[in-house]
Amino acid sequence: xxxxxxxxxxxxxxxxxxxxxxxxxxxxxxxxxxxxxxxxxxxxxxxxxxxxxxxxxxxxxxxxxxxxxxxxxxxxxxxxxxxxxxxxxxxxxxxxxxxxxxxxxxxxxxxxxxxxxxxxxxxxxxxxxxxxxxxxxxxxxxxxxxxxxxxxxxxxxxxxxxxxxxxxxxxxxxxxxxxxxxxxxxxxxxxxxxxxxxxxxxxxxxxxxxxx
Amino acid sequence: xxxxxxxxxxxxxxxxxxxxxxxxxxxxxxxxxxxxxxxxxxxxxxxxxxxxxxxxxxxxxxxxxxxxxxxxxxxxxxxxxxxxxxxxxxxxxxxxxxxxxxxxxxxxxxxxxxxxxxxxxxxxxxxxxxxxxxxxxxxxxxxxxxxxxxxxxxxxxxxxxxxxxxxxxxxxxxxxxxxxxxxxxxxxxxxxxxxxxxxxxxxxxxxxxxxxxxxxxxxxxxxxxxxxxxxxxxxxxxxxxxxxxxxx
Numbered sequence: 001x002x003x004x005x006x007x008x009x010x011x012x013x014x015x016x017x018x019x020x021x022x023x024x025x026x027x028x029x030x031x032x033x034x035x036x037x038x039x040x041x042x043x044x045x046x047x048x049x050x051x052x053x054x055x056x057x058x059x060x061x062x063x064x065x066x067x068x069x070x071x072x073x074x075x076x077x078x079x080x081x082x083x084x085x086x087x088x089x090x091x092x093x094x095x096x097x098x099x100x101x102x103x104x105x106x107x108x109x110x111x112x113x114x115x116x117x118x119x120x121x122x123x124x125x126x127x128x129x130x131x132x133x134x135x136x137x138x139x140x141x142x143x144x145x146x147x148x149x150x151x152x153x154x155x156x157x158x159x160x161x162x163x164x165x166x167x168x169x170x171x172x173x174x175x176x177x178x179x180x181x182x183x184x185x186x187x188x189x190x191x192x193x194x195x196x197x198x199x200x201x202x203x204x205x206x207x208x209x210x211x212x
Numbered sequence: 213x214x215x216x217x218x219x220x221x222x223x224x225x226x227x228x229x230x231x232x233x234x235x236x237x238x239x240x241x242x243x244x245x246x247x248x249x250x251x252x253x254x255x256x257x258x259x260x261x262x263x264x265x266x267x268x269x270x271x272x273x274x275x276x277x278x279x280x281x282x283x284x285x286x287x288x289x290x291x292x293x294x295x296x297x298x299x300x301x302x303x304x305x306x307x308x309x310x311x312x313x314x315x316x317x318x319x320x321x322x323x324x325x326x327x328x329x330x331x332x333x334x335x336x337x338x339x340x341x342x343x344x345x346x347x348x349x350x351x352x353x354x355x356x357x358x359x360x361x362x363x364x365x366x367x368x369x370x371x372x373x374x375x376x377x378x379x380x381x382x383x384x385x386x387x388x389x390x391x392x393x394x395x396x397x398x399x400x401x402x403x404x405x406x407x408x409x410x411x412x413x414x415x416x417x418x419x420x421x422x423x424x425x426x427x428x429x430x431x432x433x434x435x436x437x438x439x440x441x442x443x444x445x446x447x448x449x450x451x452x453x454x455x456x457x458x459x460x
Contacts, residue, residue: 060265069430083262091254101250140431
């Protein structure tokens with residue numbers, strides 16, 4: 001429990017930093033710091049999703065029961081969701097870990113986090129006491145033994161990191177070939193925009209214009 | 213002159229911009245193809261793996277079912293007079309500490325209600341706490357209870373009590389099979405050793421656990437009086453609920 005609080009605290013700091021990056025770094029300025037920060041986001045998301053998925057894989061029956069305990073989905077789809085969810089988490093974690101199709105992986109992560117937040121908020125609102133089953137386990141717990149607030153804060157922070165990667169997927173140590181084409185090209189349309197560069201251009205024109 | 217030069221530069225800039233746009237379009241197209249391919253692989257891999265997972269979770273239709281169990285799917289042991297007006301259903305896991313507390317605090321009351329003919333007790337033991345031991349004790353204990361009920365129906369009551377009295381702590385290795393055999397002997401079931409060590413009814417334990425989950429049981433102990441849930445009841449709450457159900 002103490003470790004979880006510590007990890008969630010770290011996540012909050014990271015999420016705030018992510019929002020600062022989006023708000024504070026001017027568009028078009030691609031700094032190495034931002035690329036490394038995106039790498040950190042990728043790895044943190046991969047870590048959470050990977051651990052969450054791998055802990056659920058050994059016991060598919062438990063995973064199904066954990067989904068059922070939310071009392072949201074109809075019984076017809078509960079087993080499918082129970083089987084697929086851990087696999088999706090692991091698959092997305094692998095993509096994020098190696099940095100392949102980062103934007104797609106981050107978008108899937110965002111969808112997962114939105115679903116998790118809705119699920120947890122829903123059981124909290126209905127007064128049901130369950131273990132979220134986020135890292136295996138699941139099912140009813142005693143009243144007052146829930147950690148809904150912390151779980152929602154954690155998932156919202158992960159959502160923020162994922163959205164940052166949807167917005168700017170380029171990062172260091174990634175397989176993606178997008179690094180120099182995707183948002184570098186989008187953000188820095190041409191070198192002519194550079195003030196120092198245009199100054200020299202104007203200079204040349206001036207000297208050429210003088211004789212005529 | 214000036215206009216010629218500037219138009220030349222404009223043309224150069226235009227070409228440059230066109231090239232940049234083409235590069236961008238090309239990169240977009242390539243990214244789109246990669247994303248599509250990854251998505252397709254993802255769907256196939258997850259689909260196949262999900263089938264594997266559901267296969268691991270399914271049990272064969274020919275799996276052994278213990279005799280002397282009641283209800284659809286042979287899920288329950290019913291103790292007490294069949295004419296009793298009230299049915300108390302108890303969902304328990306032999307590894308569940310709160311169930312042990314329930315047995316200690318409410319068990320005697322439940323037994324006397326049963327003996328007085330007021331209630332019949334429907335025990336639906338399940339096994340969902342295998343992660344609480346290193347040896348899947350939850351499943352092994354439930355299998356042992358099924359073995360006992362199968363071969364010596366009258367010994368179930370005592371064995372059930374003995375399992376909770378000897379409940380191993382959480383996150384331990386659980387009781388060894390030899391101890392389960394010994395407890396079964398003590399309860400009056402002398403010939404269950406091979407059934408216990410061979411886990412004859414393991415598939416059945418998966419089925420009854422799944423059935424309980426589908427019946428809305430998300431934790432243990434879940435106690436139902438004529439179908440109505442009581443959340444971790446005290447002896448007084450249980451008695452009151454039974455009296456109410458007997459009148460209604």
